[in-house]
Amino acid sequence: MRTLKVALLGCGVVGTEVARIMTTHAADLAARIGAPVELAGVAVRRANRPRPGIPDELVTTDAAELVKRDDIDVVIEVIGGIEPARSLILTAFEQGASVVSANKALLAADGSALHAAAAAAGADLYYEAAVAGAIPLIRPLRESLAGDKVNRVLGIVNGTTNFILDKMDSTGAGYSEALEEATALGYAEADPTADVEGFDAAAKAAILAGIAFHTRVTAADVFREGLTEVTAADIASAKAMNSVVKLLAICERSADGSRVTARVHPAMIPRTHPLANVRGAYNAVFVESEAAGQLMFYGPGAGGAPTASAVLGDLVAVCRNKLAGSTGPGESAYAQLTVSPMDGVVTRYHVSLDVADKAGVLAQVATVFAEHGVSIDTVRQQGREGDASLVVVTHRATDAALSATVSALRSLDNVRGVASIMRVEGE
Amino acid sequence: MRTLKVALLGCGVVGTEVARIMTTHAADLAARIGAPVELAGVAVRRANRPRPGIPDELVTTDAAELVKRDDIDVVIEVIGGIEPARSLILTAFEQGASVVSANKALLAADGSALHAAAAAAGADLYYEAAVAGAIPLIRPLRESLAGDKVNRVLGIVNGTTNFILDKMDSTGAGYSEALEEATALGYAEADPTADVEGFDAAAKAAILAGIAFHTRVTAADVFREGLTEVTAADIASAKAMNSVVKLLAICERSADGSRVTARVHPAMIPRTHPLANVRGAYNAVFVESEAAGQLMFYGPGAGGAPTASAVLGDLVAVCRNKLAGSTGPGESAYAQLTVSPMDGVVTRYHVSLDVADKAGVLAQVATVFAEHGVSIDTVRQQGREGDASLVVVTHRATDAALSATVSALRSLDNVRGVASIMRVEGE
Ligand SMILES: NC(=O)c1ccc[n+]([C@@H]2O[C@H](COP(=O)([O-])OP(=O)(O)OC[C@H]3O[C@@H](n4cnc5c(N)ncnc54)[C@H](OP(=O)(O)O)[C@@H]3O)[C@@H](O)[C@H]2O)c1
Numbered sequence: 119m120r121t122l123k124v125a126l127l128g129c130g131v132v133g134t135e136v137a138r139i140m141t142t143h144a145a146d147l148a149a150r151i152g153a154p155v156e157l158a159g160v161a162v163r164r165a166n167r168p169r170p171g172i173p174d175e176l177v178t179t180d181a182a183e184l185v186k187r188d189d190i191d192v193v194i195e196v197i198g199g200i201e202p203a204r205s206l207i208l209t210a211f212e213q214g215a216s217v218v219s220a221n222k223a224l225l226a227a228d229g230s231a232l233h234a235a236a237a238a239a240g241a242d243l244y245y246e247a248a249v250a251g252a253i254p255l256i257r258p259l260r261e262s263l264a265g266d267k268v269n270r271v272l273g274i275v276n277g278t279t280n281f282i283l284d285k286m287d288s289t290g291a292g293y294s295e296a297l298e299e300a301t302a303l304g305y306a307e308a309d310p311t312a313d314v315e316g317f318d319a320a321a322k323a324a325i326l327a328g329i330a331f332h333t334r335v336t337a338a339d340v341f342r343e344g345l346t347e348v349t350a351a352d353i354a355s356a357k358a359m360n361s362v363v364k365l366l367a368i369c370e371r372s373a374d375g376s377r378v379t380a381r382v383h384p385a386m387i388p389r390t391h392p393l394a395n396v397r398g399a400y401n402a403v404f405v406e407s408e409a410a411g412q413l414m415f416y417g418p419g420a421g422g423a424p425t426a427s428a429v430l431g432d433l434v435a436v437c438r439n440k441l442a443g444s445t446g447p448g449e450s451a452y453a454q455l456t457v458s459p460m461d462g463v464v465t466r467y468h469v470s471l472d473v474a475d476k477a478g479v480l481a482q483v484a485t486v487f488a489e490h491g492v493s494i495d496t497v498r499q500q501g502r503e504g505d506a507s508l509v510v511v512t513h514r515a516t517d518a519a520l521s522a523t524v525s526a527l528r529s530l531d532n533v534r535g536v537a538s539i540m541r542v543e544g545e
Numbered sequence: 546m547r548t549l550k551v552a553l554l555g556c557g558v559v560g561t562e563v564a565r566i567m568t569t570h571a572a573d574l575a576a577r578i579g580a581p582v583e584l585a586g587v588a589v590r591r592a593n594r595p596r597p598g599i600p601d602e603l604v605t606t607d608a609a610e611l612v613k614r615d616d617i618d619v620v621i622e623v624i625g626g627i628e629p630a631r632s633l634i635l636t637a638f639e640q641g642a643s644v645v646s647a648n649k650a651l652l653a654a655d656g657s658a659l660h661a662a663a664a665a666a667g668a669d670l671y672y673e674a675a676v677a678g679a680i681p682l683i684r685p686l687r688e689s690l691a692g693d694k695v696n697r698v699l700g701i702v703n704g705t706t707n708f709i710l711d712k713m714d715s716t717g718a719g720y721s722e723a724l725e726e727a728t729a730l731g732y733a734e735a736d737p738t739a740d741v742e743g744f745d746a747a748a749k750a751a752i753l754a755g756i757a758f759h760t761r762v763t764a765a766d767v768f769r770e771g772l773t774e775v776t777a778a779d780i781a782s783a784k785a786m787n788s789v790v791k792l793l794a795i796c797e798r799s800a801d802g803s804r805v806t807a808r809v810h811p812a813m814i815p816r817t818h819p820l821a822n823v824r825g826a827y828n829a830v831f832v833e834s835e836a837a838g839q840l841m842f843y844g845p846g847a848g849g850a851p852t853a854s855a856v857l858g859d860l861v862a863v864c865r866n867k868l869a870g871s872t873g874p875g876e877s878a879y880a881q882l883t884v885s886p887m888d889g890v891v892t893r894y895h896v897s898l899d900v901a902d903k904a905g906v907l908a909q910v911a912t913v914f915a916e917h918g919v920s921i922d923t924v925r926q927q928g929r930e931g932d933a934s935l936v937v938v939t940h941r942a943t944d945a946a947l948s949a950t951v952s953a954l955r956s957l958d959n960v961r962g963v964a965s966i967m968r969v970e971g972e
Pocket residue numbers: 127128129130131132133161162163164165167179181195196197198199202220221222223247248251419420421422425
């Protein structure tokens with residue numbers, strides 16, 4: 119029984135846990151795979167850091183050399199980012215190794231090229247850890263629902279922003295204050311851009327949409343709005359509607375089935391919606407499909423050990439495939455649906471306007487909505503010496519219709535400003 | 546590109562939907578599998594029923610002959626029950642066909658023999674639909690968590706009993722009345738034994754425990770208590786504690802890791818627990834593992850289309866494996882942990898006693914609990930002319946200690962009867 123050799127690229131938050139579990143649970147992994155697996159090398163950036171539990175002789179700063187070794191069966195890439203991860207993975211495939219990655223940024227940017235390289239090499243590319251940490255989501259979508267037609271994927275896939283929004287909701291804090299706390303507690307990185315601007319969630323949305331709809335979707339196809347513009351007033355306004363604000367990733371098939379959209383943006387959802395109760399760093403994703411109906415998956419969306427659990431599940435799978443001389447399902451993009459821009463997306467909107475406190479303003483505003491075919495569900499008006507705020511919640515309308523409405527509103531003399539526009543979901 | 550031929554055994558609630566989706570979604574299935582799949586025969590019991598959408602010439606009442614055909618690649622067994630399902634599946638393997646089944650009863654009774662036959666034949670045995678309908682659970686446990694150590698699986702896996710308990714909770718109805726309504730609405734079968742006595746849930750618990758703990762577990766290993774003894778008073782008592790009663794399936798690893806238990810019984814859980822909000826025919830299962838932490842899976846636990854979704858996901862997988870000349874993961878029972886009886890299980894209890902309304906009774910009762918090492922959390926006493934009821938909620942204790950306590954209580958003169966004992970979970 120030959121030993122399978124694993125090269126670990128990256129030994130940070132996730133990699134350290136991968137190495138630890140590979141060592142402490144070696145016997146179980148061997149039994150489940152059908153052969154022992156051995157850590158053959160660990161590539162890092164900084165040579166002289168302590169790496170508890172990892173034999174010094176395994177550590178190298180030359181990742182390129184490690185993946186070029188011809189005795190490596192599986193490469194686990196947990197470095198992150200586009201380069202050198204991309205080149206290292208391509209080299210791994212050239213060497214015939216299979217790859218397990220947690221790298222959502224890379225997969226969302228260039229997944230198809232990687233899949234093609236894997237297929238050409240007869241190797242596997244697995245990446246359960248790239249979306250929603252420990253939560254099995256890629257495999258259920260790619261395999262369990264392979265006989266069904268997925269119509270919608272909707273969820274909270276970024277723990278950092280969820281933590282920040284939670285804080286704003288529970289304390290009334292503004293965005294900056296909540297971000298500061300998240301950073302202090304280690305929930306946000308020093309440079310939080312990828313999280314707070316929605317890049318991380320958009321990458322995950324692209325990966326999910328691609329698998330769910332059997333269509334190539336990249337991060338560039340995903341409409342993206344972060345939460346840096348969400349104000350304490352928005353949160354308060356959501357509260358007044360018995361709603362909360364969450365950063366959602368939404369992948370949808372159009373009603374006629376021919377087009378799909380993927381988007382990431384803050385949205386108000388009713389406090390009674392199951393996603394409203396997803397707290398802190400947890401993630402939860404709903405999947406709606408034709409036959410199965412509505413499924414929900416919930417769990418830790420990040421963290422070293424949870425993410426390592428997903429990586430190791432993939433490791434077992436690709437090792438089994440190696441031993442069997444087979445590969446798992448590769449990219450499935452046969453449906454080639456059109457990925458539509460945001461214009462055609464239909465949803466509800468919460469529009470907050472600063473208006474002159476005069477008779478007839480509401481009628482004027484209502485007329486603009488009507489002229490653009492956007493029907494109003496509720497209006498709340500609050501007077502404040504001379505000017506007032508008007509909160510309009512619409513019925514379902516296209517993004518294009520709403521945008522046109524907002525442009526027209528801005529040109530009204532009595533509208534001093536559009537304080538915020540937020541989508542309303544989950545009803 | 547050869548066409549894969551599928552024999553469908555059974556065309557009832559589930560089979561009809563399987564056939565329908567195979568027909569209406571043939572092109573998608575072909576694209577995902579990499580080859581067309583064709584319904585080659587449909588075995589039923591009654592010859593002359595209308596089978597809309599299924600060509601007459603495919604229908605046969607001779608299932609045995611159908612599975613003996615040498616051109617069948619995959620057999621889908623959705624007849625249910627032990628025989629003839631078991632023999633038909635074994636014949637299918639002898640013929641080299643792979644099998645997809647939704648048959649929890651059979652898999653829990655004799656899964657190992659079926660797995661062995663599949664392995665001997667180099668064929669696949671998949672059964673995602675056997676547990677929790679459409680919810681991907683077998684695959685996540687067997688594959689996504691293959692690199693992790695599962696410690697606990699806890700969930701609601703039977704929709705019929707969940708519907709009945711829901712009714713009792715919302716209307717105050719007794720068990721018989723709620724069952725009648727469930728039957729009238731089609732949520733319970735004419736003979737509800739398998740559901741209400743917990744056999745169905747116990748079969749699922751056996752399957753889940755086997756996969757989660759890499760150990761052979763059969764239905765006979767599962768402690769089973771149905772809900773026929775649950776009274777309106779129990780439900781009311783749960784309400785008073787801000788709890789609800791649910792029929793839970795619980796599979797646990799002992800603290801030292803060497804033993805496992807599987808059990809199905811009604812239990813009180815706090816109304817704030819996520820499982821408390823699982824309504825009607827929905828199922829939800831928590832999986833706790835060492836690295837991943839706590840995951841939850843939620844969705845429709847039964848029904849023709851949802852169950853067919855799971856069957857078809859398996860169909861795609863076994864067809865892909867066939868084309869690749871490989872097989873998916875088979876039985877994994879290497880851990881061979883001891884499956885312990887109920888005695889050692891540690892949980893909390895809600896004990897309701899009818900006692901004489903005399904001074905000193907509470908002290909007497911409390912002494913009995915203390916003598917058996919069962920520590921009391923709360924006591925509620927309600928007087929009723931001459932006699933009274935005493936509701937004791939304990940801290941965590943073994944089943945053996947609780948049983949001994951109850952025996953001793955029964956022998957007290959002042960204890961007129963033990964009205965009910967129910968486990969308290971989810972805290
Ligand atoms: N952290 C999570 O909760 C989480 C969850 C899901 C997915 N992921 C994904 O997992 C991946 C890793 O995340 P992480 O949090 O573990 O990152 P991290 O803590 O920053 O670790 C990155 C590791 O990669 C090494 N590295 C950086 N550049 C390298 C290079 N050029 N050559 C070799 N090694 C290099 C670093 O070396 P040094 O140790 O010398 O700095 C470090 O060990 C990312 O793709 C991330 O998106 C993370």
